[in-house]
Amino acid sequence: MNFILWILLGSTLGLLFSFYQANVVMKADEGEEKVKNISFKIRKGANAYLKRQYKGVAIFFVLMFIIFLIMSFFGYISIFVPFSFVIGGFLSGLTGFIGMKVATNANSRTTTAAKKSLNGALKISFKSGSIIGIVVVSLGLLYIALGYLFLDWYYSDLQEVERLLQVTTNILTFGIGASSMALFARVGGGIFTKAADVGADLVGKVEVGIPEDDPRNPAVIADNVGDNVGDVAGMGADLYESYVGSLISSCALAVAAGLSTEGVFVPLLVATLGVVASIFSSFFVEAKEDASQKNLLNALRRGTYISSIIVAVGSFFIVKYLLGAENLGVYFSILSGLIAGILIGFFTEYYTSDNYKPTKNLADMSKTGPATIIIGGLSLGMSSTAIPVVIVAISVLISFNLSGGSNDFNLGLYGIAISAVGMLSTLGITLATDAYGPIADNAGGIAEMADLDPEVRKRTDALDSLGNTTAATGKGFAIGSAALTALAFIAAYKDSIENLVKSGEYSFEFNLSILNPQVLIGLFIGGMVTFLFSAKTMDAVGRAASKIVVEVRRQFKEIPGLMEGKGEPDYESCVDICTKSAQQELITIAIIAIATPVIVGLILGPNGVAGLLAGSTVTGFAMAIMMSNSGGAWDNAKKYIESGVLGGKGSDCHKAAVVGDTVGDPFKDTTGPSINILIKLMSMVSIVFGALILAFGIL
């Protein structure tokens, strides 16, 4: 049992490191009164949002807890499900909460540090980002390790093989709480942030003609709150879910592959190594004062690359020691995932950064107006799906075959699952480079609102613009790993149903041929549900944004002297509206994600469910990449024009590009990054409701 000790040690180390870093950040100077005051308002808004969100989510969790309790009472699920559901959801929410706390305290400190130097601002914001990153991975790992310990103790009177099966089968259901919470956090936060952003821009920039982050705009605080609840808290919960998902699916598949305890621990130890590597490499992120965009990017990349090399080398020894030389192929599965992640990140950058042709060409399309830049952006996003799909395809082929899939099918599936672990092993540091972006964005907003020296804003802008690139890369990781994890979940789903059948209570035999009408229809519905989910999330943003538009217009009309900077806008009402709408809109979306696999299962049986999961993974992967990249490219095309080309700010080209950017907002920050959660939540629901479906299904 010394493996588990290592894991506990690693995750504890991560938490201690984060605690230490948080102290360092908090000790930094928060700055002048005005800065403090604005930061306080943002923090207050973010707090209010999360409080309300958690209240709403609590109702859902209590409801599901009762349902699960009843189901476990009748023997359809294990008694651990309701509790692991609540604990998993709680931890996922906690990561989001910590992230928000850190970010809303770091924003003013970054602003203040930027008054002195670029490197100082980078250090504060990146330190804060690394806290978020390391907390996510440490809590994820700790959760699984403690769960493992508990289950291993609970089943200690069973034989090893049987015990391991029980433990991993139960651990497999540990993801549903995290996935549910992640959906709420990501979609809710995404609706909030984009409703505020779009609403603020539509009235502020377009109608009234005041700049971004102007304190006269009543939605400006809501906009800055949005960065924290969407891009920080939402993303934290999302990646916590991805991380946990990749780990539990490979643990479960290890048993099916006949690898026993060692096979279960390989993914967990690789992840532990990743936590330590992330902490270590975070110390190498540093920039010179006269740093160019490129230097800054290199500073961040140094961190990622160092930790990747550590994991690439270290996991070789982990695999060799645990699985022996005869299973060394598993190492190449891990390596292929790690490399695939980096490559997807690179191509995401290629398609969305204005350093490269695609986004430059897109900016050019603004010359013929908004319609052509919209068509161009959609087509850019669609084209950009090709390379990531090929990368994932190659990674699947390599990880399946080299891990031994051609001789032992289950070993190959384990290889696919563990390649996702490889991809996410450096999550601590990639998430750090991702999470620092919204902090810098907020810092810039504060500088603007507090009317600081333009040099400060220039420095935070340099950091923020870089954040757009790293955010795109981070999304690439989340989506790429989701594709691999989702495949692993389909395999795990099949195993879990077969284990139920073996237990003797149910009879069912899989026929997963794509010509089986159940599978086929499942595939169709899986493809469709991705479209439907995307539609509903975009609609939700649109509806919430139009409420903000109405409110901001009202304030400009009714509050005397607001436009002249004499009246005080009512920031809180905008925060309130965003908060309320986000919660309301979530209900339908959550129902789609949870009800679809249950209904499909009841009508089409487990074959149909497997088809559904495959169909949603296939379509969802392409759709998520398209949306993230279209949105990222529109955003950067606009920024590129603002840098002075094609007439610069205020030109007709710029106006067209703003339309593109606005369309891209829900694409890249609400719908795109939520799709991967949808896919995995549907898998988790399918696994948890497996016995119910066998018992009550029509087919």
Place this chain on the structure above:
Amino acid sequence: MNFILWILLGSTLGLLFSFYQANVVMKADEGEEKVKNISFKIRKGANAYLKRQYKGVAIFFVLMFIIFLIMSFFGYISIFVPFSFVIGGFLSGLTGFIGMKVATNANSRTTTAAKKSLNGALKISFKSGSIIGIVVVSLGLLYIALGYLFLDWYYSDLQEVERLLQVTTNILTFGIGASSMALFARVGGGIFTKAADVGADLVGKVEVGIPEDDPRNPAVIADNVGDNVGDVAGMGADLYESYVGSLISSCALAVAAGLSTEGVFVPLLVATLGVVASIFSSFFVEAKEDASQKNLLNALRRGTYISSIIVAVGSFFIVKYLLGAENLGVYFSILSGLIAGILIGFFTEYYTSDNYKPTKNLADMSKTGPATIIIGGLSLGMSSTAIPVVIVAISVLISFNLSGGSNDFNLGLYGIAISAVGMLSTLGITLATDAYGPIADNAGGIAEMADLDPEVRKRTDALDSLGNTTAATGKGFAIGSAALTALAFIAAYKDSIENLVKSGEYSFEFNLSILNPQVLIGLFIGGMVTFLFSAKTMDAVGRAASKIVVEVRRQFKEIPGLMEGKGEPDYESCVDICTKSAQQELITIAIIAIATPVIVGLILGPNGVAGLLAGSTVTGFAMAIMMSNSGGAWDNAKKYIESGVLGGKGSDCHKAAVVGDTVGDPFKDTTGPSINILIKLMSMVSIVFGALILAFGIL
């Protein structure tokens, strides 16, 4: 052999009817000199385009003919493939050519008839539409019947079972010529028509501020030519391909289902019945002079409903007589397809017509500018995928199970294939109601350009606006039947590979489980290729349109007195540019469609190919519906605003709606309707290259 006689009789009747109708149309008054002159210009442009397109296509066909000849020389395909490829392509092109001829002669006659009465104009345009519809089905049916006769004679020394297998295996490859031609015609025509439309609008309406169809706009003739080469010739070739595809796949699957000659003839006889029913019901399309939009729609619907009832009743007796009471379930497969087609058509209308809430709400979103109407339209299209997917799912379940799939899997697959035949059986009349739209559109353009009494334009507008609805319905049919036919093709592909293996030369065993990495990767690539194809077709429109923009701007600048109506614009140069760009852009797109299944096959083997086909069908079905419906809804939201709501023409809302409409143009007329051809062409390529892949594949 008296079955084949009936089929020959039916298709000959169809051709005679079309010939007779063509005479009636040609005898109608073409009108005054000015009208004649404009119509002549459009005809000339359309002729020039088709000539150039066929020249380009001829090179492709000669190239492929040689490749196929070499392949057949080495025994990888039957010697019939190169010839059926050329003949199939020729016939598909012929339907397009006839359609264009009819349409470009009918436009002026419709204009002239509209000077007298609405009913007169409806009659001329609908008669012309019905010629196109009936020619498509008659030629399709005749092609298969004559092919059958020839092959049956060629293999007459074989035993019946073996002979039938040879005949249907060869007939299965009959579709590749039609599919290739359809891709060229639909995509090429789609690029032409939308480049001209977008280009004409961007300069004419937006920059210079002259109305649509203004004779001063140099791209106005190209725009009207586009209606004929895209919406008539392209659509004709497209649906010819769908029709032939549904018939050959069900003929091939009949043999696998052990149904012998009778099973092969059921789809063909149902189709024959459909031809006769379409002719018969076309006589019932008539409107009163004071007809409202609703009356007109009812007039058209009467035709569709009558022929549906005839087929619904008649095919019962066909199935009962040919397959006996024990296989009566096959009848319900046909019926489910027929009903599914009507339902999909209805819901397409619901989502895209401004008589219903979705499009009305979409128009409302123009209040907050172009970005929100774009987001709204995308989300409307995505939402609208849900119901058609469920309809197709139910139809697959019914047609599979009721035809006997639960006992005999192959019988079930035959059921799915024949449900597509049921859906397309009334194609003669649905295509007529679809093809009349662009004729009325053209007639309106001529009325405008010839400066006729506004009453004339009002009448043609009434017809045209209805045409938008029926066109959307027609696209629903094409896409719905494509999903079913594509599924049948996957089954047929498996059979054809297995037949090759049985012949002893190759060894291969299918493992079509979605957990097989080959299948999985195939699925991913299938989903991705749909996105890539969509991107490339939209890009092509964008590039071609920007060339038109440059040319139109040049003419307005360089031709003296053009704006004042004194100078004569150079219409031909715009037609030329559209023609050339469309051809250039086609090359990449054709390569994607043809190379993908071959490359996937060589690397991943037949399992990967099956996955590819399934993935592209699943994603492509949703994508095609989304694109067609988003585009249709934007178009009608704009028209709705033009009718006077939200400030009417020229208001800010209208400007936002024009952006939506422009984005929707390539969606609904280029990319959306081409996706179904992509899916089927990839299936045909997979089938034809099956032996090559078995011989040279890596896996």
